[in-house]
Amino acid sequence: GEDVEQSLFLSVREGDSSVINCTYTDSSSTYLYWYKQEPGAGLQLLTYIFSNMDMKQDQRLTVLLNKKDKHLSLRIADTQTGDSAIYFCAESMGNYGQNFVFGPGTRLSVLP
Amino acid sequence: DSGVTQTPKHLITATGQRVTLRCSPRSGDLSVYWYQQSLDQGLQFLIQYYNGEERAKGNILERFSAQQFPDLHSELNLSSLELGDSALYFCASSVGTGVETQYFGPGTRLLVL
Numbered sequence: 001g002e003d004v005e006q007s008l009f010l011s012v013r014e015g016d017s018s019v020i021n022c023t024y025t026d027s028s029s030t031y032l033y034w035y036k037q038e039p040g041a042g043l044q045l046l047t048y049i050f051s052n053m054d055m056k057q058d059q060r061l062t063v064l065l066n067k068k069d070k071h072l073s074l075r076i077a078d079t080q081t082g083d084s085a086i087y088f089c090a091e092s093m094g095n096y097g098q099n100f101v102f103g104p105g106t107r108l109s110v111l112p
Numbered sequence: 113d114s115g116v117t118q119t120p121k122h123l124i125t126a127t128g129q130r131v132t133l134r135c136s137p138r139s140g141d142l143s144v145y146w147y148q149q150s151l152d153q154g155l156q157f158l159i160q161y162y163n164g165e166e167r168a169k170g171n172i173l174e175r176f177s178a179q180q181f182p183d184l185h186s187e188l189n190l191s192s193l194e195l196g197d198s199a200l201y202f203c204a205s206s207v208g209t210g211v212e213t214q215y216f217g218p219g220t221r222l223l224v225l
Contacts, residue, residue, distance in 0.1 A: 042216025042218065043155075043202070043204070043214075044216070045214055099157065099170055101157070102154060102156065104154045105154065105155065
């Protein structure tokens with residue numbers, strides 16, 4: 001069955017890099033996503049990677065995909081206090097419609 | 113403000129009852145997605161509609177149903193409610209059906225007593 005796992009908590013100091021990890025089980029995943037949820041808000045799509053890619057960089061965000069190990073990571077460079085939020089990893093197997101499976105979320109705390 | 117509206121913001125009801133949650137997508141968006149977020153189950157994708165048709169189905173219970181109307185607003189119907197249905201229900205919309213930014217509404221918080 002489909003399962004996405006993440007560590008639940010991460011604390012970093014302001015200015016350091018954060019690395020949030022995710023493992024998934026379904027090798028037929030088409031896309032893998034990172035979403036951010038701030039307190040009291042809905043989800044915001046941060047970035048995504050197609051399953052045939054190894055890496056994607058978007059400003060301070062770097063996504064690495066190890067398809068062999070079914071491991072996805074999100075690196076946030078120069079982490080700021082505004083990055084404090086819950087980060088969800090998700091996979092989808094759809095091309096026609098998007099059928100998402102989410103991880104439990106990693107709560108990132110950025111310490112001054 | 114994402115442009116996605118959801119009503120009501122809060123809903124308190126009793127077990128066994130039926131409720132309807134409403135979502136209006138952003139202007140021009142054809143896809144609507146429904147999600148459930150609860151403490152024990154986490155965030156779960158329920159269902160996606162595109163231009164009135166169901167496109168993808170996630171972990172949606174048989175007691176739950178949804179539809180998208182010609183004006184593109186969507187309703188999520190929850191029936192025979194149980195305590196475990198208490199959760200935050202999000203609607204999101206996007207332009208199409210592919211990988212693109214989904215814009216989330218503020219959510220409807222449902223409490224089943």
